[in-house]
Amino acid sequence: MLTGKHTWVFNNRPVILSTGVTGGPFEANGHLADDFDILHDDLYMGKETYEKAHQFLLEEAVGKVMEKRQMTKDDIQFFLAGDLINQITPSSFAASTHGIPYLGLFGACSTSMEGLALSAFIVNYDGAEYVITGASSHNAAVEKQFRYPTEYGGQKPPTAQWTVTGAGAALVGKNKGQDENHPCITSATIGKVIDMGLSDPFNMGGAMAPAAADTIIKHLQDLKLEPDHYDLIVTGDLGRIGQKAALDYMEQQGVKLDPQKFRDCGLMIYTEDQEVFSGASGPGCSAAVFYGHLLKRMKQGEFKRILVVATGALLSPLSFQQGQSIPCIAHAVAVEYKNT
Template structure:
């Protein structure tokens, strides 16, 4: 059901039946390591290219989520997913292996919640019985495509971010005990004129704030409704800017706990990650690993995940274009929402 101008209320309460979060070795050194299903010790996962390793991450996460949902692969009606590679090849090639009817989506690092919102809408409308959403990234593939070859070893400024090697998947269905996907707000493209690919947090922060403001405007709620609001990968720079923008808009973000996945997955003291984490796998693994674990243990009951994405490409950067950004918000709750 449409709420307000750009939000969906899922009145049929899509149920999270199974999730999986699989990461690489560097993520396994961070503070959330115990919340991931699998931590690989080999960045290549035994493959002969970074791209094949990323695809393997996603295939493993998909199969594990299906196993945890206690269904068969043949039960999945649709797979909705994407990644950062040109033509989203990691997701497409994984879908080739999985042989599940496939909807490929691209929202850069916002893909985790874009895919979850679409999957929830398919379940809510009774267009499917089981839908899987997914997102993945790999540090070496992202570096090679968007910045410099990994062998180059270039120095990075403090505003730069470190792409997560990881894949997160979620199986939704029509009935069950929860957690439930209760609503979603689809973001607008926001471009504040930033063109530096090493300062993505600053570029994405206005889009995150725009979507969060729209979510609470459409549902006529206060932020205190949620136990936690978490953005996808603004990291230190973008997180600080977002807080400044909330203050400028007089939005009472202090009523809830506000964090950023890009600041949660790594240890700033021990791991050299500049401003923090980025990548489509960042919010996917933190949400489907750490946050869902906390929800299952009732540490959290209502969360709003706002995945953020910078919609640039190597071509647009080379042509001097600015960086359009977007954010999509999805609410996950342990109890059915009554609005």
Template sequence: MLKGTQTWEFQNQPSLLSTGVVGGPFEKKGRLAEDFDRFYDDLWMGEDTYEKANRLMIEDAVKLAVEKGGLQEEQIQFFLSGDLINQITPSSFAARTNAIPYLGIFGACSTSMEGLALASYIVDSGGAEYIVTGASSHNSAVEKQFRYPTEYGGQKPPTAQWTVTGAGFSVVGKSLPGTGPMPKVTSATIGKVIDMGLADPFNMGGAMAPAAADTITAHLKDLGRDPSYYDLIITGDLAKIGRKTTQELLQQNGISLDESKFQDCGLLIYGQDQPVQSGASGPGCSATVLYGHLLNQMKKGVYKKILMVATGALLSPLTFQQGETIPCIAHAVSIEYI
């Protein structure tokens, strides 16, 4: 199962059986609105705090994924989830609600693929029949924790990114015979923590780019593949600056990516008329784009093989206040419609 030094190749190829994708009012105005299952009218979502609203999104997305898969929550063996709020409390409190055996995970904005890699490993090895995994973020909750409350109206530089309000979850399960083509997880590359000394929390894309390039390079090397193997290599939330930097770093590693086949979720989710500076970010970015838009595109025959590379900046308000630089990571998962 282990290929090279960082990659798992799944012999049984777990399937993405069903998904649940929810978003906020700003995402409803974005380019990928038709790929969401549900939107909320405002950021409060009927709750009295943004953190509780974050929890609600997770609960709703999980419920949607399970119901769309024709399952009951009692049939799900494990629930893998993460978010950006202190001690991932929205995920933990959602686990309190659904009562599914829970593994809380944190990889910042890389959490979605960390969860999918782990869920696929467990299912592939026979450790479970069904696992729900995904990630979420809430713009106002995250901004309040890492920067300034949105009510403050602080000016952001062009390098800044807009945290997605959304949650994306999938039921990962055994591939069943006779079900026809489905999106299946064929491999996963676990990234290393890379820190190039950047310390600007308003330039997450630039900080995360070296981790993305390192993981993509490792994935292709471990499996002996050329980038042309994939119809699409897509990063989580590098946005404008990070995407360009990653391309340059990959070229230094001897890897040339076709512009049309190398995209970023943070550049897809919002329209050009939406004021998101460099692009989108947050664990909910890659989770909603993958489990909504990209899987729908695969079902339509647009893509057959995708490498999803979610990136994360592993800082906290405390480390920033203590003058630390920003360590980053990226996890890659290959999904094939077979």
């Protein structure tokens, strides 16, 4: 049901029944290593190319999702996924491997919540009993495509972000009175593209901050909520610079968030010792941090209600080369865990 101008409320409260989270060697040394289902000690993961490793990460995450519920692909009606690679081939090839009817998405790093919002909508209205949605990224594949092969050792400014090697997938299912045992998806706000004229691809967080702020404000307005309705509002991924900018933007518009309850997936995944400039990013970051780490903390009783705001920078190397600025977007999904 559309509530306000941009927000869907899911009265049937679809549930996240299981998740699968995979990562690479850098993530294995990170702060949230314990929250991954599978971690690889090599970026190639036994594959010939980084792109095939990227695909494999998503395949494994989807496999884990099904394994945990003892389901097979025939139990799942639809698979919604996307990534940053040209023509989202890792997602499409993974969809081919699993053979589940597939809807390809592109929202850059916002893909995780674009997929979860659409999956919740479909399940809420009996368009499926079970949907799997996933988002993924691979540091070396993304760097090669957007900037330089990592082997070049190109230098980056402190505003840059580090693309996560990881995938996160979730099984969204009909709520059959499972509110006590599983997190429910209660609403989603679809963002619009906001382009403030910024054009520095090494400062994505700064470019994405206005889109994140806009979507959070619209979500709160549409549902007539105060920010403290949520125990946590978490972006993915603004990084250090973007997070501060988003707080400032919101305050300018009269929405004051408690900085303690406003976190960023890109600032959670790695340790302080890992040199990731302004923080982590990539579609796999918010997917892995939310489906792995944050849902675990919800189940442990730490948070009852979380709003996940995934942000995407919708540029391409070519659009940058042609002198265009960076259009950005953010989609927000609200999740609630009754048992906490």
